[in-house]
Structures are given as structure tokens and as C-alpha cells.
Amino acid sequence: MTVALPWSELAGRALACCTEIAAFTEQPGCTTRTFLCAPMREVHAWLNTWAASLGLETHLDAVGNWHTTRPSLNPDARTLILASHLDSVPNAGAYDGVLGVVLGLTLLEALRDTPLPYHVRVVGFSEEEGVRFGVPFIGSRALVGTADELLGLTDAGGTTVAQTITAYGLDPAALPEARLREDVLGYLEFHIEQGPVLEAEGRPLGPVEAIVGQARLNLRFTGWANHAGTTPMGLRRDALAGASAFVLAAETLARATPGLVATVGSLTPFPGAINVIPGEVWLTLDIRHARDEVRQGTLERLLAEGQRIAWERHLAFSHEPRMEERATPMDPALTSLLVEALAAEGLDAPAMVSGAGHDAMIVAPIWPATMLFLRSPGGVSHHPDEAVLPEDVAAALRVGARFLTLLAAREETRTPFQEDTP
Template identity: 60%
Template sequence: MTADLTALARRALLACADLARFTETPGEITRTFLCPPSRDVTAYLTAWAQALGLNVRGDAAGNLRARREGPGPDAPTLYLGSHVDTVPNAGAYDGVLGVTLAFAVAEALRDAPLPFALELLAFSEEEGVRYGVPFIGSRALVGTLDELLPLADAQGISVAEALSIYGLDPTELPEAAVTGQSLGFLEFHIEQGPVLQAAGASLGIVTAIAGQSRLLLEWTGQAAHAGTTPMPHRRDALAAAARFVVAAEDRARTTPGLVATVGMLSAQPGAINVIPGTAQATLDIRHERDEVRQAALAALLTDAHRLARERGVSLTVTEKMTQPAVPMDGGLQTRLRRAAAEEGLSVPDLPSGAGHDAMILAGRMPAAMLFLRSPNALSHHPDETVMPEDIEAALRVGVRFVQGLAAHTGGQP
């Protein structure tokens, strides 16, 4: 079986290269929600699934679903998969590798009896590029996509209209929701960070997907002449914002596991000889434990208001998004560790700082993630890469995981 899994790992890798050819923009990989190349992705994966004898369908959100039925109508289902959309000018592996590895696991086990159904998922959307809100594909499986249907893209086309234009029927979305008993969901994904590479580890087990808060902070002071206004008389909005940027970095550096990012900073009126009268900054703050994130955020906002008062400026804070942390299922983590140990692998635990489809599915079923090392920690970038030996390691662990689930639990949820 060694040669078979090696060949299947290579196939999963080559399939990522094949799928990278389906792009909206020649010369780069760009594939947004329901763009025309999405049809080519669906056709490619459908051919692979049909060769495996799987039942294939597309649901009303544009997700591809390839299913191996269980031994009876009441058998529970194990789900494997990830997403096939990309950010603009992307790499070839974010999301897509999780899909091709799911197909490789199914191919490796095609002749093995399983006491449960196996469903492979290729989610149509996860990145949030077209509509500014992510997880359109996986939200359909948990029945929460309806609330996004009115959202419009840059061309004024709503999600509902985009589905219809693509030939899908939004009224059929309830049929996309998961029904029956679910054993769980396993998502393979590149780490998109440096932790596994620094540890010299091929794979890692995700303990939780970090919660995050996103805010907009706006300071209002007084624009004035840069040459004639003495320093004690200034109400410099940008000076207050700048101090806050440093405070956010300091807070994150001294709080284990916390990350804080000011990704956008602007000042008006924006002239070299004018004291800034207003300034705006964004804040993105994340941690795998909500109580740590919330405490850090409260302390940072206290700092922001103090810094504003010291400079005689006012501060307005607008919350843009709050996403609670999502712990991965402890039982499935244990099974992944056991599968890795059986393959002779030392697999560290780590949180995910990025959001993934697994956090959406976790609202409906046990969910787990297996990270693959990201060489040079590059992702969302054309130079994103992965090591072939890590793909084979992930495939071996995935196969062991499914086999162990079948043998040890008898398929019971």
C-alpha cells in the first residue's frame, strides 16, 4: 500500500496544478465565487468522483458534493473537504489542496468497507472576496446562507441574483443543509504560517480557530498650520492614532498567542504642512481564547481613549465584526493524534489564526483540522507552496483517521 499512497499523494498535488489553470485572470490564479472558471473546476472534480463510483451533485450554493453511501439509509456521514475559490493572484494550495486530499483519501479507501457514508465537499466560496463576507459555501450546509442573499457585489449583483445567473435556484437552498447523523468534518489545509516550519513538523493538529474582533477607530482633532501652531496648542489626531498603533503592537507582543494588526491608517486633510484634523485606523485582534481577546481589546480601547484625551481629540469606535473562537472537537483531535502516531509522526498542536470552513461546520457537527507545513509561511501569494512529503504524510494520517474511526466506533456518531 506504500506505493499506492505515494502515487495518490502525487495525484493530489498534480490536481492542484490542474485546477490552477482555471482562472479569471490569465497569468495568475484568481477564482472568485461563481466565476465562469468555477464550472471547469466542477467538471474536473466530477470526473474524478465518477471514476471512483461516487454519487455527484451540485447544491444550490454551487458546492460540489461527491458521496459514497453508507451500508444503510440510517448510516451516519463523515465529511471531508475544503474550498475551491481563491483570493486575487493566489497560490495553488489554499483550500484546493484540502479538496484534492479528500478525494485522495476516498480513492485510497474505495475498496474498503466503511460503516458510514463518506461525503466529499468542494465549497464554492470561503474567501469573502466577491461579497466581503466569507463562507457562502459552508453556510449553506448549516442553513445560515439565507441571511446573505441580499448582499450585493461591486456590480450591484446580489448573492441571490448571482446564484440565479449561474443557473442555480436559491429557493432550493434548504436542500443543501446537512440532514441525518453526522460523524464529523475533517478539513486538510496548509497552515499559512511559520509554526510548523519552525518546529520541523510536517503536520499539525488545530486546537481552535481563533476568535477575532474588527473595529474602526476615528480620532477628531483640529487641522491647523504646521508652522504657526506651537506644540502645546496642537490637537493632532494622527499623533493619537500613531500612539495607538504602537500600543496595539506592544499589547500583542506581551500577550502570548495574541495578534493585533492595524491594517489601515489614514489622515486628513493630508497635506505636508497641515496638522491632521482627523485620523482613522482599523484594528484586527485575534486569540484562540475569547476571554484573552476580550480583555486585551478592553485594555487597548482604554489606552485609545486616554491617548485621545492627552491630545485634546475625541475618539469614536465602531465595531465591524466579532467572531467567537471555535474550538475543534476533542475526540476527533485525539483520533488524529492516534493516526499520526501510527504513522510514526510527531504532530504538534496549534491554533489557527485564520478562519476556515471547519468553524462553520462546527456549528452542526464535530469538526477537526489537519494543517500541513507552509514553507516560508507564504499564503495568499503566487509563491505559496507545499512539500510533497507533507502531502503524503497528510494522506496517510487521513486514511488512518478514517480507518480508525470505522474500526473503533463502528460508525456510531
């Protein structure tokens, strides 16, 4: 395997690319890029220039996903997808999503003189974060053909997804053409971990074996608002006290359940006055685990605990679902190949679970998919202080190149009608 430049130099260039792309933003002074905002044109133009320097053509599909493909010498070859997203949360860091796209292009540059028995398609998804329209993964849903139902979603200003696509100069009627119909052999996504596990274990990289399933709910405790000075403690129906007991119960149960996380991220008491006993409290619950049966069983126990707390305190308790995503296992064969690539580069590689959602969870039910995490210093993400270490980026590129060559060897031994074994 011959590479164009030393890995450390390629890693430095990749990080510089991320820094340049971070400057394309809707908000001066910080990085914010929502679905098909004006600065996304600058991102696309920047990527187009890089791809052109490698002799590659590019195009945008109907939702603004950016594509470039390095073709195999065999026109009937299958396709490997290297992808991540180009949008961001408000006031973001420079690496969430973007690093995965940049590493894909960097690998194409590094291996430009290495023949591969498959096509390599790099995709920059137009939307993953769900910031503008409240629903994530518009880009990857379009790639697998499940985005039709999203066209009518509206943002805070009443603009629909379809209108946003049109305003960007694309055609929402062409959405069916955004579905990738090639023979896909696999999907690999590089991504920063966005958490503290790799750093705590002293590891630069980690292969992902599953993305957690998650449920989000709105909850409500209802009591009776009354005068804070004249109502004795024993006669109160304090909705906030009940909600607080539920928050502690959620934390206790999550701590006692390996691999489970439960978060009450929002709690709003009414009427919210200093001298009034809260008569109603709205709160949210986010609960996640890599095994759906564990998550669902714990959720049932928590909701039963909410009912018990309400009964004990003479309150009413209700709940409504907001969102549920099933756990997504990564493809065992591709993940095993990734572990082999890590070992070949001298890296310890226990598989890990992703606590955040990623485009890979949309792709994995359709095509074999796997992910490689890079260490996040301080566990920081979705924040301007988000960082990645140059040596970790160089290691990810080495492992990525090794993975591509191992996959090439596997693909060359595959007969035209051979089925992949799980």
C-alpha cells in the first residue's frame, strides 16, 4: 500500500480542512450550519475544488447531499460508501460530522495510486442534526429512500422542507432519484466519539458494535397551585416535589442498570412564582440503551414509579411519547474487518456502543454498516471547544486505509453471485 504523503501530514491537512469549513457559518463568530442554509453552498464549493484536484466529479442530489465517487476499473464493481454529515448544531465545534467527510476524501487522496476492486463513494449528508425542522437524518433518509414523508415538515418560520429544497435550486420532485440504487457492499462512517469513554480508557480509536435505541417522552405531574405561606406541608399537592422525586428515581434506576442512561433535560413548573406551590410540572425524559428490551423494560418501571409517586402525593401523572428509535447493531462482518485493521496497526480495539444517534443507524437496516470513533478530548462535543488530536486522526487514516485494503482482498475473492456471510 503506497500513500501520497506521510500520515501525519495528511492528518494535519485534514484538520486544517475542518477548520476552514467551520468558517462557513450562518452566525459570525461561531459555527452554525442548518439544512441547506446559504453557507452550505460554500462548503459544497470547497469540497468540489478538492474533489476536482483528485480528478473526481461531484453532484448534489435532491436534498443537497454532496457526492463524489472514485470509480473502480471494473464498471460492474460494488460500491463502498464513506459518509457523514455537513450540517451542525448552533454554536458547534469543527469536527462533528465534517471530520468523517474530510477523512473520506483524504483516504481517496492517500490511496489515489492504489487500485481497488470496488467503487468508493464519499457522501456529505446535508442534514443530520434535526435543528431546523425538528426531525434528524433528512440526508441519510433520502439516500435510502425514506425521506418522502419529511417534505411537508415546517420550520419555525413556516417554511417546508420542500420549499427549502426549491430555494436552494434543487427539485423536491427528484427525491426518488436521491435513493442510492447501486450494489452497495458496505458503509463506513468515521466520527468523533462525542463522549469520554475512549479518553478514559487511553485509546485513540474505537470500533462501534451498536448504536443505542432511545425513547423520548413528555411527562406531566398535576397537583394544586396554592399559597406558599398559608398551605401546611401535609396538605400540599406539590407537582414540583413529585417531579423532583421522579428525577431522582430515574437517576437511581439508570445507575443500577449497566449501559443505561436516563436524562430529564427539561422541567417547567407552573405558575412558576416564588410564593406559589407549583400546581403543574412538564418534564422530558430521554432514555437509551443498546438493547431495546432493557430500555423498554426500564421505561415501564420508570413510568410505574411515576404513577406510584403521584398516588403517594395525591397528584395526577401522564405521559406521551415524542420519539422512539430502535437500537441499531452494526454489521458483524464489517466490524470484524475494522477490528482486524485496528489490530494490524497495533491498536487495542474493544468494541463500544454509541450513545448518540448517527447516520449509520439509518443506513444499517439497508446495507452493511460500521463506524469508527475517534477520541474526543474532554468528552466535549456540540460546543466550540470540541477537539480531536492530530495523532488520532493519523491513526484513523492508517486504520481506514488498512480497512480498505482488507476489504479489497475480501472483495477480490468473492464470486459474482456469492452472498456475503453475516
